[in-house]
Amino acid sequence: MDKVVSDQAEGLRRLLARNGSRVLAVTGGSTSVGCTTTVINLAAALAEQGKDVLVIDECLNEYSVSAMLGGMRGAGSFSSVVRGEMSLEAAAARHALGFSVLAAARGNRDAHTPAQLGSVLDGPADVVLIDAQLDRLGQLSALAMQAHDLMIVTRVAAQAITDAYACMKRLHYAHGIAQFRVLVNHVHSVTDARTAFENLAGVAGRYLAVSLEDAGCIAADPRMTRALELSRCVVDAFPSTPAARDYRHLAAELQYWPMRSAMSSRHHWVAPATVTAAQHADQPSAQLA
Structure with a gap:
């Protein structure tokens, strides 16, 4: 009986705390x-921490979420969910680790209005993670633009x-995005990661008037x-490793x-345009090294 009451209390606390799904889009410069x-x-x-998680997979290729997880079958019909023909729970594939995956091919997601796309993200998930695919101009899909935060993944290497920086510049000029979170991946020391972030943040602030927030770093780990x-x-697979x-x-x-x-909703979308020669001229490559 005590367990039932405890479970009900926890459920009530989660219900009262819910303020819609937190949506995070993840992408990178390469x-x-x-x-x-x-x-x-x-x-x-x-x-693992008890969150209901939905992964929306925009990058449908040999390196997609489904492919990396061994070819998950039935990763859903995004269009069917948007059109209301199928519930999100029925469409998304459920992984054994406790999160769901919904495939969102470009043809499916680009055929709908922002309001329709937003309705998919207002489901029961606590967190929605979008593996965001940039188009040929380096811009986000209308679906990824529904995210509350955009996280740029990079590495501690001059080219990365x-x-x-080039990725953030394109996204800034295309969508008016003025704030990014940065995750430094495959690092050998926290100090290196911090130095890389501070250099990137300084240059982005100076040349783009864009602010960066440090999302942390992930250790280089051969078990990855x-x-x-x-x-x-x-x-x-290797829960005790640094990564x-x-x-x-x-x-x-x-x-x-x-x-x-x-x-x-924070930024008015402007018509896509290629970056001008003047904008290219302010590329502070040397300062990023």
Whole structure:
């Protein structure tokens, strides 16, 4: 009886605390920085901490969320959910680690209004993670623009940092985004990660008037590769490793990030345009090294 009362009380507390799903879009300046592995491990860590997590997979290729998890079947019909023909619970594939995955091909997600896309994100999940696919101009989908936060994943390497800056520049000019969170992946020391973040934040603030927030760092860990070979994530396969601990720390921290409005409602979308020569000229590559 005591357990029933306790469970009911916990359920009531969660219900009263709920203020809609927290939506986080994750992307990076290049394909080799580990965005998809970040999404998978973060989803596993959040589920481990008792959160209802939905992963929306925009990057449908051989390195997609489903592919990395061993080819999950039935990752849903995004269009059917948006059109109200199928419930989110019925459409999304449920992984054994406790999170759901919904595939969102470009043709499906681009055919709907922001209001329709937003309705998918207003489901029962505590956290929605979008593995965001940038288009050929380096811009976000209308779906990813429904996120409350955009996290850029990078590494401690000159080219990766330069690519991250270029990515933020394109997104800033395309969507008017003035704030990003930055996660430094595959680091050998916290000091290196902090130095890389501070350099990037200083240049972004000076040249773009964009503010960056430090999302932390993930340790370089050889067991990350082994986990992928096993079609698993490091949080599940090797939970005591430094990288797994870092993902669990990030999962715990993000639950206390300020809950902002969706990016699409904070910034007026402007017609896509290529970056001008003048904008290219302010690329402070040397200062990012």
